[in-house]
Each structure stands twice: as C-alpha cells, then as structure tokens.
Amino acid sequence: MTTKHERYYVPAQSYWPIVGAVGLFFIAIGLANLIHVFQPGYDTSLTKSILLLGVGVSVIIFMVSGWFNHVIKENMAGLYSAQMDRSFRQGMIWFIFSEVMFFAAFFGALFYIRMFALPWLGGEGSKPLTLDLLWPNFVAEWPLLNNPDPKYASPNEVIPWHGIPLLNTTLLLTSGATITWAHWALKVGKRLQLNLAMFCTIALGLTFLGFQIYEYSHAYMDLGLTLDSGIYGSTFFMLTGFHGLHVTLGSIMLIVILVRCLRGSFTAENHFAFEATAWYWHFVDVVWLGLFIFVYIL
Amino acid sequence: MSKIVILLLLTAILIALFAGLYFLMKEPASSKRTLRSLMVRVGFTFVLITLLLVAAYMGWIAPHAVGK
Amino acid sequence: MGDHHHGPAKGLSRWLLTTNHKDIGTLYLWFAFIMFLVGGAFAMVIRMELFQPGNQLVSPNTFNQLTTMHGLIMVFGAIMPAFTGFANWLIPMMVGAPDMALPRMNNWSFWILPFAFAILLSSWFMDGGAPNFGWTFYAPLSTQGPPSTDFFILSVHMMGISSIMGAINVIVTIFNMRAPGMTLMKMPIFCWSWLITAFLLIAVMPILAAAVTMLLTDRNFGTSFFDAAGGGDPVLFQHIFWFFGHPEVYIMILPAFGIVSEILPTFTRKRLFGRVSMIYAIVAIAGLSFIVWAHHMFTTGMPVIAGLFFMYATMLIAVPTGVKIFNWAATIFRGALTFETPMLFALGFVFLFTIGGFSGLMLALIPADIQYHDTYFVVAHFHYVLVSGALFSIFAGAYYWLPKWTGTMYNETLGKFHFWLSAISFNITFFPMHFMGLAGMPRRIPDYALQFADFNRISSIGSFVFGLSQLLFLYIIIQAIRGKGKKATDEVWDDHPRGLEWTLSSPPAYHTFETPPSEKLVEEHH
Numbered sequence: 001m002t003t004k005h006e007r008y009y010v011p012a013q014s015y016w017p018i019v020g021a022v023g024l025f026f027i028a029i030g031l032a033n034l035i036h037v038f039q040p041g042y043d044t045s046l047t048k049s050i051l052l053l054g055v056g057v058s059v060i061i062f063m064v065s066g067w068f069n070h071v072i073k074e075n076m077a078g079l080y081s082a083q084m085d086r087s088f089r090q091g092m093i094w095f096i097f098s099e100v101m102f103f104a105a106f107f108g109a110l111f112y113i114r115m116f117a118l119p120w121l122g123g124e125g126s127k128p129l130t131l132d133l134l135w136p137n138f139v140a141e142w143p144l145l146n147n148p149d150p151k152y153a154s155p156n157e158v159i160p161w162h163g164i165p166l167l168n169t170t171l172l173l174t175s176g177a178t179i180t181w182a183h184w185a186l187k188v189g190k191r192l193q194l195n196l197a198m199f200c201t202i203a204l205g206l207t208f209l210g211f212q213i214y215e216y217s218h219a220y221m222d223l224g225l226t227l228d229s230g231i232y233g234s235t236f237f238m239l240t241g242f243h244g245l246h247v248t249l250g251s252i253m254l255i256v257i258l259v260r261c262l263r264g265s266f267t268a269e270n271h272f273a274f275e276a277t278a279w280y281w282h283f284v285d286v287v288w289l290g291l292f293i294f295v296y297i298l
Numbered sequence: 299m300s301k302i303v304i305l306l307l308l309t310a311i312l313i314a315l316f317a318g319l320y321f322l323m324k325e326p327a328s329s330k331r332t333l334r335s336l337m338v339r340v341g342f343t344f345v346l347i348t349l350l351l352v353a354a355y356m357g358w359i360a361p362h363a364v365g366k
Numbered sequence: 367m368g369d370h371h372h373g374p375a376k377g378l379s380r381w382l383l384t385t386n387h388k389d390i391g392t393l394y395l396w397f398a399f400i401m402f403l404v405g406g407a408f409a410m411v412i413r414m415e416l417f418q419p420g421n422q423l424v425s426p427n428t429f430n431q432l433t434t435m436h437g438l439i440m441v442f443g444a445i446m447p448a449f450t451g452f453a454n455w456l457i458p459m460m461v462g463a464p465d466m467a468l469p470r471m472n473n474w475s476f477w478i479l480p481f482a483f484a485i486l487l488s489s490w491f492m493d494g495g496a497p498n499f500g501w502t503f504y505a506p507l508s509t510q511g512p513p514s515t516d517f518f519i520l521s522v523h524m525m526g527i528s529s530i531m532g533a534i535n536v537i538v539t540i541f542n543m544r545a546p547g548m549t550l551m552k553m554p555i556f557c558w559s560w561l562i563t564a565f566l567l568i569a570v571m572p573i574l575a576a577a578v579t580m581l582l583t584d585r586n587f588g589t590s591f592f593d594a595a596g597g598g599d600p601v602l603f604q605h606i607f608w609f610f611g612h613p614e615v616y617i618m619i620l621p622a623f624g625i626v627s628e629i630l631p632t633f634t635r636k637r638l639f640g641r642v643s644m645i646y647a648i649v650a651i652a653g654l655s656f657i658v659w660a661h662h663m664f665t666t667g668m669p670v671i672a673g674l675f676f677m678y679a680t681m682l683i684a685v686p687t688g689v690k691i692f693n694w695a696a697t698i699f700r701g702a703l704t705f706e707t708p709m710l711f712a713l714g715f716v717f718l719f720t721i722g723g724f725s726g727l728m729l730a731l732i733p734a735d736i737q738y739h740d741t742y743f744v745v746a747h748f749h750y751v752l753v754s755g756a757l758f759s760i761f762a763g764a765y766y767w768l769p770k771w772t773g774t775m776y777n778e779t780l781g782k783f784h785f786w787l788s789a790i791s792f793n794i795t796f797f798p799m800h801f802m803g804l805a806g807m808p809r810r811i812p813d814y815a816l817q818f819a820d821f822n823r824i825s826s827i828g829s830f831v832f833g834l835s836q837l838l839f840l841y842i843i844i845q846a847i848r849g850k851g852k853k854a855t856d857e858v859w860d861d862h863p864r865g866l867e868w869t870l871s872s873p874p875a876y877h878t879f880e881t882p883p884s885e886k887l888v889e890e891h892h
Contacts, residue, residue: 007880008543010465013375013383017474024527025481028520035516035586042513067470086542087467089323094534096319098572105576108609109591109602117599126669134594149595152588161361162354173347176340183333228588231597238583238591269327279322282336286315289343293304297350297361 009079016067026056147230155225161296175204176285198258205251300358307346314339385469394451401443408436413826429812430498437501449621459867462545462883467538475532482524489514505592505603519578526571533567547885559624562652566613573610608659616655622759633709634701640693647686665739680730707781711762722750743803769854773873776846787835794828
C-alpha cells in the first residue's frame with residue numbers, strides 16, 4: 001500500500017487485551033491465595049499460590065512486551081497519524097492524573113490521621129471522653145511512638161530526617177537535574193552528553209532504591225519501625241513503598257529509553273517517548289519531595 | 299512562617315511540573331517549553347531543599363513538630 | 367496490516383478479540399444485563415426473606431451476604447457497565463469518529479470485568495461465604511470480614527483498572543476524535559454527560575483503589591489505618607470511601623441525565639430547552655460532588671462546623687439539579703408529545719427521579735438525617751434515584767437506540783407493557799419503604815418488628831412483579847435482535863433528527879465514519 005494513512009488507524013482484532021485480562025485474573029487469585037498462606041487458620045498451599053501468581057505475572061510480562069512491540073511495529077510502518085499520536089499523549093496524561101489521585105488518597109489519610117484522628121484520640125477539643133474511655137494514658141504526638149494499645153508494638157525511634165532521607169532527597173534532586181541535562185542535550189543534538197546524562201540519572205535512581213532498601217531494613221532491624229508498628233509505620237511504609245514502586249517503574253522506563261538513545265532512535269524533533277519518561281521521572285521526584293517534607297520533616 | 303514559604307514553594311513546583319505536562323501534550327515536539335518548565339521545577343526544588351536545610355539548622359522549623 | 371473494510375470476524379473470536387466499538391458496546395450491555403439479572407435474583411431472595419417477620423428462608427449471615435452482593439453487583443456490574451456500553455456504542459457515532467480513540471485498550475477494559483466478577487461471585491463458595499458487610503464495606507466490619515474479603519478487594523482493584531481505562535478512552539475520544547466543525551458546545555449532550563462522568567471516574571476510582579489497598583494491608587499485614595488501637599481511625603475509612611462514593615453516585619446518574627436529554631427533544635419535537643445551562647449544570651453537579659461526601663456520615667460524627675458545611679454544600683446541589691428538572695419540564699411544555707416506550711421511560715425518569723431528589727434533600731438536613739439514617743427511608747431514596755433514575759434511563763436509551771443498532775423496531779405494545787409493569791411495580795416496591803423508614807425500620811436486617819409486616823408484604827409483592835417484568839424486556843430485546851418486527855428507517859423516530867448517529871443506516875455498517883462527516887452534515891444535525 002503506497003497511500004499514506006491520513007485516516008485514523010483502527011487496529012484489527014488483537015489478542016493482547018484478552019491475554020492481559022487473563023493475566024490480571026491469575027495475579028488477583030494468586031495474590032489473594034498467597035496472602036492467605038501467611039495467615040493463621042488457612043490451609044492454602046504455598047506452591048499453588050506462587051504458581052498462580054507466577055503464571056499471572058509471566059502472562060502480563062508477555063502481554064506488555066508483545067503489545068508494545070506490536071505498537072512500535074505499527075508506528076514504524078507509518079500507520080499512525082498525528083491524531084493517533086495525540087490519543088496516546090492524552091491517554092497517558094489522564095493515566096498520570098489517576099496516579100496523582102492514588103497518591104492523594106494516601107497523603108489525605110496521613111493528613112487526616114495527623115490533624116484529626118490522633119488529636120481526638122488524645123482527648124483534644126470536645127473529645128475528652130474519647131481519651132478517658134478508650135486509652136486514658138494515650139498521648140497524641142507525631143510521629144507516634146506510643147501506640148494506644150499494646151496490641152501494636154510501638155516503634156523505638158523515629159527515622160531521622162537528616163541521614164539517609166536527606167541523602168536520598170539529594171540523590172533524586174540531582175537525578176532531576178541530570179535528566180534535565182539529558183533533555184537539553186537531546187534538544188541541541190549533543191548525543192554524547194545525552195547518553196552520559198541518562199546514564200547518570202539511572203545510576204542515581206538505582207542508588208536511591210538501594211538506600212531505600214537499606215533504610216527499610218534499618219527500620220525493621222534497629223528501630224522497630226515496621227508495617228505493623230502502628231499508624232506511623234503504616235503510613236511511612238505505604239507512602240514510601242508506593243513511591244519506591246514508582247521509582248522502580250521509572251528506572252525501568254529510563255533504561256529502555258537509554259537503550260533507544262544509544263541506538264539513536266530520538267531526534268531533536270521526534271522524541272515523545274523521551275519527554276514523557278523524563279516528565280514521569282520529574283513527577284516521581286516531586287512526589288518524593290512531598291514525602292520528604294510531610295513524612296520525614298514536618 | 300517558614301511553613302508557609304515551604305508550602306508556597308511546593309505549590310510553585312507543582313505548577314511548573316504540570317505546566318510541563320501541559321506543554322508536553324499541546325506543544326509541537328520542537329518546542330522547548332516542556333524543558334523550560336521542568337528546569338524551573340528543578341530550580342525551585344533546589345531552592346526549597348536549601349531552605350529546608352537552613353530552616354532546620356537555624357531552628358525555624360523543628361522537624362516533626364507540626365500541629366504542636 | 368488488515369484492510370480497513372473488514373466486517374466482523376466469525377465465531378467466538380469476534381467477541382474475544384474485537385477492537386470494534388459497536389461489538390464492545392454490545393458486550394458491555396449484555397454483561398450488564400446478565401449482572402442485572404444476577405443482582406436482581408439476590409434482591410428477590412432478600413424480598414422473599416422479608417415477606418413476613420421472622421426468619422423465613424436464609425440465615426441472617428446469608429442475608430447480609432445477599433444485601434452486600436446485591437449492592438456491589440448492581441453498582442459495579444450492572445449500572446456502570448450498562449452506561450459504558452452506551453458510551454461505546456454511541457460516542458463514536460455521535461462525534462463522527464471511526465471508533466474509540468484506543469480500541470485495543472477498550473477491549474481490555476471490557477474483558478477485565480467478567481474475570482473480576484467471576485472472582486467476586488466465586489466468594490459465595492469460599493469458607494465463610496461471601497462478603498457480608500454491605501456494599502460500603504465499612505471498617506471494622508470489613509477488616510474483620512470473612513476470608514473472601516481479600517478476593518473481593520482484588521476484584522475491586524480489577525474493576526477499578528477497567529473503569530479507569532474505559533474512562534480514559536471516553537475522554538480521549540471526545541477531546542481528540544470529534545469530526546471537524548463539531549465544537550464542544552455543539553457536541554450532543556449525552557457526550558457531554560459522559561465527558562464529565564469519565565473525569566469523575568478517573569478522579570475517584572484511584573481513591574477506591576487506595577481504600578481497598580489499605581483495607582488489604584490492615585487485614586493481612588498488620589497496618590492500622592482503620593484501627594484506633596494503633597493510632598488509626600475507622601472513621602478515616604468512611605471519609606476515604608465516601609470521597610470516592612459520592613462522585614460515584616453521580617457517575618451512575620450523569621449519563622442518565624444525558625440519555626434523557628437526548629430522548630425528550632425527539633418525542634416533544636422541540637429542541638432541548640436551555641441546552642447550555644444543562645451542560646453547566648452537569649459540570650456544577652460534578653464539581654459539587656467532591657465537597658459533599660461527609661453527608662453520608664452525619665451520624666458518624668464530625669465537628670459542628672464541618673457538619674454545617676457539608677449540609678449546606680449538599681443542599682446547594684439541588685440548584686443545578688433543579689436547573690435540569692425545570693429545563694426538562696420546559697422542554698416538554700407545549701411540545702407535540704407522543705408516548706413511545708423510550709418517552710414513557712424518560713418521563714417516568716423525570717417524575718420518579720425528582721421524588722428521589724427530594725428525599726435526598728430531606729436526608730441532607732442533619733437533624734432529619736439523624737432520624738432517617740440507616741433506615742428504609744434511605745433505601746427508598748437511593749432506589750428512586752438508581753432504579754427509576756439510572757435504570758429507567760438505561761431502559762429508555764435501550765428502546766430509543768435499539769432500532770438504530772439492530773435495524774428492527776422492537777414490539778411497541780410489549781414495550782409499553784414493560785414500562786407500565788415496571789413503573790407501577792417499582793412504586794409498589796419502593797414507595798412503602800419511605801413509610802417503613804420514617805416509622806423506624808432499620809435497613810440491612812433479615813427480621814423486623816411486627817408493625818412493619820403489611821408494608822413489607824406490599825413491597826415484596828411489588829418487587830416480584832418488577833423482577834418478572836424484566837424478563838419481558840429480555841424477550842423484547844431478543845425479538846428485535848432476531849429481526850422479528852418492522853424494519854426501522856435510518857431516521858427511526860423523526861424526519862429531522864438531531865445527532866449524527868441518525869445519518870447512518872439502521873443497523874449501521876460495522877465500521878462507520880471511517881472518514882469524518884462533512885462540516886455541513888455536522889451543522890445540519892446539530
């Protein structure tokens with residue numbers, strides 16, 4: 001076919017979506033079973049759960065790589081119009097919006113706990129009876145190092161903000177600067193600097209993850225700060241954990257982009273994938289900034 | 299006082315970040331506006347973290363004392 | 367790459383692998399109808415149990431499981447997918463697009479649903495039975511719920527993924543795929559209502575995902591988000607849930623507004639009165655939905671000033687909703703009315719939804735709400751907005767566009783029968799619930815005090831008739847799909863219809879608007 005596709009490209013039938021749905025199905029039942037393995041009172045088989053989960057994850061990996069490959073091939077074949085390009089961009093932006101709302105819920109939970117729930121539990125304002133009737137010895141403070149009920153073992157110490165957290169903040173900020181450097185280098189066509197800056201960004205991101213893992217083990221081993229050590233640990237690990245997950249995702253995306261940079265796939269005019277990934281990295285960095293301020297410092 | 303400045307800077311960072319997203323969607327690939335907004339956001343972040351360090355060092359903010 | 371002019375594939379693969387918005391719309395609608403029958407069957411058992419005082423049929427725990435599953439399935443399995451089905455069928459045809467913007471993702475959005483509901487429904491057969499804490503799954507009921515709760519949580523995650531992707535598709539289609547000349551203000555109002563709905567979905571489904579995630583970790587990993595013993599707060603759950611939940615109820619009613627606003631002008635032979643104000647009203651309702659969530663929690667307790675804020679903000683919603691009701695009334699006023707089935711359902715919607723709106727206004731008043739909370743008055747209220755609101759609009763839309771989709775007129779006599787049976791039995795079922803609630807009968811109980819026996823019996827009888835009437839609907843639809851009936855014209859209802867979908871043949875070709883319609887056509891049918 002020699003005619004250029006001005007019309008919107010409606011793909012033919014595709015088996016990737018149904019594969020993806022099956023993958024999600026296996027992940028969901030595998031995960032639910034796996035969780036039950038570690039709960040008292042269930043006789044769920046560990047092997048079977050891991051098998052189910054493994055099948056699900058493999059199917060999803062197969063689906064994602066296959067689907068992306070398909071899309072890249074279609075793109076190379078010139079099937080996509082400028083309008084199609086806009087669909088992808090807008091789709092991605094609305095996906096980001098949903099991510100923002102997901103983090104907003106956890107931040108909202110943190111603010112609610114700190115500003116309302118804990119002070120009320122401590123008898124503030126019109127709630128003296130709450131204090132007297134529930135846990136009279138409770139003192140509302142943040143970070144919470146004395147849980148109301150001994151059912152939850154309290155953490156011994158707060159994570160100091162000026163140690164690893166500050167280091168990690170610096171690492172991520174620097175990676176924000178290096179990816180901006182890469183971005184600039186791409187725009188002005190300096191390939192060597194682009195690759196170098198991308199490499200630095202990935203290295204910084206991975207170092208961040210390494211320190212984060214170290215900090216978690218420090219919290220578990222030395223500080224007694226765990227997921228089940230009351231609300232301080234719960235909010236801390238949920239917020240930083242989901243952020244860490246996004247750093248991991250971002251790093252994988254950056255590695256893919258670096259490979260494509262090395263192959264010379266991007267030009268000063270055509271580099272949407274680069275810019276989108278770069279933006280995503282900035283987004284992850286800003287979420288960290290919010291965490292640093294609201295979880296570690298204030 | 300420092301807290302207000304911190305929040306203002308955080309807001310500015312968010313605005314710059316999402317302006318970048320907007321330009322990413324709307325502007326042609328040759329445009330440098332995405333890059334510029336993201337540069338602004340890195341700049342602001344640098345200022346904010348410096349401010350946090352100074353404020354903590356000078357005792358303007360006591361880490362982990364919000365609402366007290 | 368395949369040629370653009372392919373028809374549907376043969377056999378099962380057509381449905382499993384399809385990227386066609388019409389096929390996917392059909393899948394959504396059938397899935398919704400099957401779920402409607404499943405959820406309806408649960409409701410029938412509930413009404414049988416409540417037919418007279420005392421334990422009749424099921425154990426109290428099974429009763430709780432039934433109410434929970436009825437709610438979850440009707441909300442996430444019937445109403446939402448039905449509207450998404452309409453969106454899939456209609457939005458590309460209304461804006462003059464060849465398909466949805468991201469057709470493969472569209473297929474994925476749909477096919478996640480059957481798997482998610484397979485997991486949810488399988489919980490009936492698990493140890494401890496299905497979730498039994500109500501569709502709102504308040505902590506600590508849900509943190510202490512049966513083992514199947516974890517399966518329920520992960521199935522909600524899947525539904526969320528499906529809804530978000532579906533909503534992204536709708537929004538991108540509307541922003542990026544409109545035919546030349548179709549400005550946003552010229553776009554059909556159904557598309558407008560779905561644009562806002564899609565925005566709400568993308569904004570609040572992640573909140574629900576976060577809520578169930580915290581629930582999962584509270585149940586299994588010892589976090590204490592919703593446990594005061596660890597410094598958390600069960601009330602936090604309610605805040606997060608209703609921050610999702612209130613926009614969610616508008617997700618279930620805004621597309622209904624859109625459908626009714628399409629239907630009324632056709633059968634009154636007038637333009638929609640106050641079209642622009644209708645659009646602004648939708649936007650205003652959606653905006654307000656984010657700042658009223660705590661009106662579901664007046665008896666939970668909150669600072670007085672917060673209570674006042676949520677009360678007044680809630681009553682403020684009556685203003686844009688009033689705009690809509692009055693505009694519909696003004697559209698009907700002095701129109702050349704005919705009463706085909708879609709019109710009957712649309713009129714039923716306007717009358718009965720308004721009753722639901724008024725009882726909502728009563729519930730918004732804190733002092734009154736403290737009396738009404740968790741009584742059958744609330745059950746009456748939300749069934750007036752969800753059954754005679756959302757569901758009636760779905761029926762109306764189905765009858766309205768069915769001739770376009772199938773090329774065959776449905777049986778008008780049977781359609782009218784379906785309407786009158788539904789409308790009358792609906793009121794017999796739910797109107798007495800107002801009285802039961804005001805007299806103090808609590809919701810979600812398998813047994814009740816003797817003084818409520820008469821009303822409950824009336825209610826149950828009504829519900830059985832309502833349930834059976836829906837089988838008539840199934841029959842009518844199947845007859846139309848099988849081509850048993852008059853051929854529908856391309857315009858179907860009106861010689862000068864508005865909306866691009868009526869410029870297509872009945873039934874439309876498998877792929878329509880592969881090249882966008884001309885600006886002239888867009889202008890003529892605006």
